[in-house]
Amino acid sequence: MKRTIENEVGSNHSLTRQRILDAAETLFAEKGFEATSLRMITAEAGVNLAAVNYHFRSKDALIDAVIARRIQPINQERLAMLAEATDKAAGRPPELEDIVRAMIAPVLRLRQRDPGVGRRVGLLFGRTYADPNEMVRPAFFNHMREIFRPFTEALRRALPSLPPAELLWRMHFGVGVMAHTLAGCDHLQVISGGLCDLSDVEGVIERMVNFICAGMRAPLVAQPGRYLENL
Amino acid sequence: MKRTIENEVGSNHSLTRQRILDAAETLFAEKGFEATSLRMITAEAGVNLAAVNYHFRSKDALIDAVIARRIQPINQERLAMLAEATDKAAGRPPELEDIVRAMIAPVLRLRQRDPGVGRRVGLLFGRTYADPNEMVRPAFFNHMREIFRPFTEALRRALPSLPPAELLWRMHFGVGVMAHTLAGCDHLQVISGGLCDLSDVEGVIERMVNFICAGMRAPLVAQPGRYLENL
DNA sequence: GTCTATATGGGGATAGAC
DNA sequence: GTCTATCCCCATATAGAC
Numbered sequence: 001m002k003r004t005i006e007n008e009v010g011s012n013h014s015l016t017r018q019r020i021l022d023a024a025e026t027l028f029a030e031k032g033f034e035a036t037s038l039r040m041i042t043a044e045a046g047v048n049l050a051a052v053n054y055h056f057r058s059k060d061a062l063i064d065a066v067i068a069r070r071i072q073p074i075n076q077e078r079l080a081m082l083a084e085a086t087d088k089a090a091g092r093p094p095e096l097e098d099i100v101r102a103m104i105a106p107v108l109r110l111r112q113r114d115p116g117v118g119r120r121v122g123l124l125f126g127r128t129y130a131d132p133n134e135m136v137r138p139a140f141f142n143h144m145r146e147i148f149r150p151f152t153e154a155l156r157r158a159l160p161s162l163p164p165a166e167l168l169w170r171m172h173f174g175v176g177v178m179a180h181t182l183a184g185c186d187h188l189q190v191i192s193g194g195l196c197d198l199s200d201v202e203g204v205i206e207r208m209v210n211f212i213c214a215g216m217r218a219p220l221v222a223q224p225g226r227y228l229e230n231l
Numbered sequence: 232m233k234r235t236i237e238n239e240v241g242s243n244h245s246l247t248r249q250r251i252l253d254a255a256e257t258l259f260a261e262k263g264f265e266a267t268s269l270r271m272i273t274a275e276a277g278v279n280l281a282a283v284n285y286h287f288r289s290k291d292a293l294i295d296a297v298i299a300r301r302i303q304p305i306n307q308e309r310l311a312m313l314a315e316a317t318d319k320a321a322g323r324p325p326e327l328e329d330i331v332r333a334m335i336a337p338v339l340r341l342r343q344r345d346p347g348v349g350r351r352v353g354l355l356f357g358r359t360y361a362d363p364n365e366m367v368r369p370a371f372f373n374h375m376r377e378i379f380r381p382f383t384e385a386l387r388r389a390l391p392s393l394p395p396a397e398l399l400w401r402m403h404f405g406v407g408v409m410a411h412t413l414a415g416c417d418h419l420q421v422i423s424g425g426l427c428d429l430s431d432v433e434g435v436i437e438r439m440v441n442f443i444c445a446g447m448r449a450p451l452v453a454q455p456g457r458y459l460e461n462l
Numbered sequence: 463g464t465c466t467a468t469a470t471g472g473g474g475a476t477a478g479a480c
Numbered sequence: 481g482t483c484t485a486t487c488c489c490c491a492t493a494t495a496g497a498c
Contacts, residue, residue, distance in 0.1 A: 016481080032363035034265035037473060048483060053475060055481095123363075130358045130414040132263035137418070148422070165426045166438070172419050172427070173442045176411025177404045183361040187368070188403050191379070195396045196403070206452065207397070211404045214449035215442035247463080268491065279465055284493060286463095 017055045019045040024066050029123040033063055033136055064139045067128065070121050071143045077106040078147055082154060093157035096216060100209050103151060104178055111201050119185070122198075126183025129175070159216060166220065174212040181208060248286045250276040255297050260354040264294055264367055295370045298359065301352050302374045308337040309378055313385060324388035327447060331440045334382060335409055342432050350416070353429075357414025360406070390447060397451065405443040412439060 011017065023045035027036040038059055042049045056062040085098035107125060111118030128140045155167060162170070181188075181204070189197040198204050242248065254276035258267040269290055273280045287293040316329035338356060342349030359371045386398060393401070412419075412435070420428045429435050 032265060034263065127361045127363060130361045132358060168423045168427050169438050170442060173408045176408045179411055180407025192399045196399050207400050210449050210452050211401060211446035215446040218441050218445035221441050
């Protein structure tokens with residue numbers, strides 16, 4: 001038997017493997033990782049139960065593969081947009097709007113090519129930020145580490161007067177806006193009576209960029225308590 | 232046997248019942264609803280497995296009871312703070328900061344009396360906003376309905392020039408800031424190297440109020456696409 | 463109200479034939 | 481690579497003694 005890196009645990013391009021990844025993505029997005037069984041996945045994919053362990057070794061490894069397949073191209077596009085924003089600024093600090101848009105747009109624009117995939121990936125990632133599983137969040141944030149530094153550095157340059165701790169707080173708030181919008185898109189559509197949905201992708205991106213940038217630029221305020229001491 | 236409403240399905244003040252609620256809250260917050268079994272809960276509570284079904288009828292009903300016990304007093308305090316903000320304004324629109332603070336402060340201030348309970352409830356609620364379970368989110372938002380209208384109305388008065396759909400989007404973003412901060416508190420502490428944590432409760436509240444109010448007040452911007460048409 | 467024991471079903475993972 | 485059959489464990493829920 002020919003042994004390459006690809007087929008040590010199943011070929012990376014096997015049709016069965018792809019069908020499992022697609023079915024798992026759909027079910028994980030719809031029901032969550034924990035509530036989705038391998039039996040549901042293989043039934044949906046139309047493959048044999050044992051195929052999951054052959055191609056992915058374990059459910060945890062399958063979860064990581066599902067996340068990795070989508071997050072990697074998205075993060076590459078984020079870094080490309082960030083590089084573009086940095087180039088555009090020509091030595092000056094990059095524009096805050098461009099940095100925030102570089103973070104947000106790639107994941108939302110998935111909906112333009114394929115709304116089904118876009119919605120699934122949005123739900124998947126939006127929920128992963130709050131997932132209680134011991135393996136899921138570390139796996140996800142492991143993939144996010146490669147973009148954390150470049151984005152932090154760009155934001156630091158765009159907002160030079162913001163103390164470091166305050167910058168991290170506001171980045172955290174901004175990620176919350178994104179995560180909650182991705183995970184809660186269906187719910188907003190319901191409570192708004194259809195007034196708000198994610199079909200106008202570019203409009204939603206600009207709404208989020210607008211909101212987050214305003215929050216990031218908010219003047220520091222002195223308030224009751226030890227607020228200013230902890231910056 | 233004396234039959235009152237309270238003891239039709241176990242007394243509401245039974246010690247066993249309380250121990251189950253406490254253990255369930257801890258485990259749900261730590262591992263999530265799906266990954267927590269009744270066996271873990273009864274082991275942690277030091278009670279018999281069958282006691283859960285006696286006191287709560289089912290796991291779903293227990294989940295709802297755990298959520299309800301905490302959300303009800305929090306929502307009462309939110310409404311009280313909102314009423315105070317409205318009174319203070321004396322006929323004029325209430326101050327935006329006061330409205331946002333009324334929404335955010337009660338759940339964060341739980342940490343002041345008891346950091347353990349506060350953290351658990353924060354994780355529980357923060358994650359519930361993104362929970363994939365078919366029963367969890369509806370149950371949670373059913374409890375939130377009683378505060379949705381008063382807060383929406385107050386915000387509409389405080390931001391009269393904001394179109395209705397835009398207000399809903401920004402409320403959604405604001406909730407995202409709160410939910411993600413509650414659910415991701417531990418993670419922010421780690422990635423910030425301890426620079427950011429939730430122990431300075433009032434400081435965190437004011438940071439969030441500051442960020443959200445700036446986002447809510449952001450000028451509308453015309454951007455590429457159909458942004459302004461969809462307001 | 464609380465216990466033991468059990469009914470009933472589903473979970474992840476694997477062995478070994480093909 | 482794919483299948484069947486199975487191991488072993490855990491889930492929720494309930495019946496019925498105490």
